[in-house]
Amino acid sequence: MNVVITGASKGIGKAVAEKFASHGADLFLCSRHIEDTAAWQGQLMNKYNIAVSCMNTDMSVKDEVLAFSKKVLDAFDGIDVLVNNAGLFEPGSVHNEPEGTLERMIDVNLYSAYHLTRALLPLMMKHRKGHVFNLCSIASAAAYKNGGAYSISKFALYGFSKNLREELKTYNIKVTAVLPGAAYTDSWSGSGIDPKRIMEAKDVADMIWAASQLSPQACVEDILMRPQRGDL
Numbered sequence: 142m143n144v145v146i147t148g149a150s151k152g153i154g155k156a157v158a159e160k161f162a163s164h165g166a167d168l169f170l171c172s173r174h175i176e177d178t179a180a181w182q183g184q185l186m187n188k189y190n191i192a193v194s195c196m197n198t199d200m201s202v203k204d205e206v207l208a209f210s211k212k213v214l215d216a217f218d219g220i221d222v223l224v225n226n227a228g229l230f231e232p233g234s235v236h237n238e239p240e241g242t243l244e245r246m247i248d249v250n251l252y253s254a255y256h257l258t259r260a261l262l263p264l265m266m267k268h269r270k271g272h273v274f275n276l277c278s279i280a281s282a283a284a285y286k287n288g289g290a291y292s293i294s295k296f297a298l299y300g301f302s303k304n305l306r307e308e309l310k311t312y313n314i315k316v317t318a319v320l321p322g323a324a325y326t327d328s329w330s331g332s333g334i335d336p337k338r339i340m341e342a343k344d345v346a347d348m349i350w351a352a353s354q355l356s357p358q359a360c361v362e363d364i365l366m367r368p369q370r371g372d373l
Contacts (some may be wrong), residue, residue: 142161142164142165142166142167142221142222142314143166143167143169143217143219143220143221143222144158144161144166144167144168144169144221144222144223144224145168145170145213145217145220145222145223145261146158146161146168146169146170146171146224146226147170147171147172147198147200147209147224147225147226147227147253147254147257148171148200148226148227148228149168149170149171149172149173149175149178149195149226149289150170150172150173150175150177150178150231151326152324152326152342153226153276153321153324153326153342153345153346154170154172154224154226154227155178155181155342156341156343156345156346157183157224157226157345157346157349157350158170158344159185159343159346160343160347160349160350161181161190161222161350162185162189162191162193163189164350165189165190165191166191166221166222167191167192167217168191168192169193169194169195169196169212169213169216169217170182170194170195170196170198170205171195171197171198171200171209171227171344172195172197172198172227173192173197173198173199173200174196174197175196175198176193176197181343182195183255187189188214190270193242194212195211196208196209199259200227200249200253201229201245201248201249201252201253202248203252203256204211204277205259206230206252206253206256206257206260207256208245209254209257210257210260210261211257211260212260213261214260214264215243217264219264219268219271220264220265220271221235221270221271221272222233222263222271222272222273222274222353223257223258223261223265223271223272223273223274224274224276224349225248225253225254225257225258225273225275225276226274226276227254228249228276228278229245229246229249229250229291230291231245231246231289231290231291232283232288232289232291233287233289233290233291234286234287234289235264235290235293236288238289238290238324240371242289242290243290243291243293243294245290246290246291246293246294247290247293247294247297247347249294250291250294250295250296250297250298251294251298251315254275254298254301258305262309265312265314266309266312266314269312269313269314270273270313270314270357271314271315272314272315272316272317272352272353273302273305273309273314273315273316273317274300274317274319274349274352274353275299275301275302275305275316275317275318275319275323276319277289277295277298277299277302277319277320278292278320278321279320279321279322279323279365279367280292280295280296281295281298281299281318281320282299282320282365285372298318299318299320299340302316302317303318306360306362313357315360315361316362317349317352317360317361317362317363317364318362318363318364319345319348319349319363319364319366320363320364320365320366321340321345321364321366321367322339322340322366322368322372322373323339323340323368323373324339324340324341324342324344324345325339325340325342325371326342327333327340333372338368338370338373339368340366340367340368340373344366345364345366348364348366349364352364
């Protein structure tokens with residue numbers, strides 16, 4: 142199994158990489174700080190006897206996204222799973238968030254997935270198989286205070302997922318939108334939030350893995366997850 146994961150150096154992306162690696166998948170990863178994961182990459186390769194490639198990529202820059210896609214296509218003769226996980230959160234309100242916030246959120250949270258998916262789809266369509274997971278957010282389903290541009294960008298990513306799902310049905314390519322609520326990652330460290338109050342990144346990874354293992358004739362379109370006690 143060949144798996145491509147963006148934003149894979151920490152949090153949910155790292156947890157997803159660990160999950161697929163534990164089941165013998167070969168990985169191609171990217172992040173903005175991939176140098177920080179060199180030791181971890183080696184551990185995955187040694188522990189699970191798999192191939193792991195990585196590339197330092199700023200997914201908000203189209204040229205870097207396309208360069209990453211070229212490396213993936215050079216390395217893999219087929220893609221079984223694509224996880225568009227790269228994302229950025231900046232709180233704020235539409236009326237007073239800094240100029241350029243929406244553009245930055247759209248670049249990272251929408252265009253990254255759009256450009257990479259477009260670049261990799263021809264290979265998946267050729268083989269008539271594959272599964273695309275887009276890491277949306279609970280903010281894709283309902284607006285909330287202080288969501289601002291972030292929520293707008295995640296609504297857009299959810300719309301992209303829905304459109305892609307309709308387009309790819311006849312190619313036997315599955316598309317799943319993942320809408321997690323609060324999960325404990327580096328962004329929550331130092332926040333004072335009890336880790337037991339919110340989900341673990343591994344919870345999201347486990348659900349993505351489970352959805353990827355269904356029969357070819359079944360597709361989980363949405364994975365909606367919240368902490369047991371509800372949103373914060």
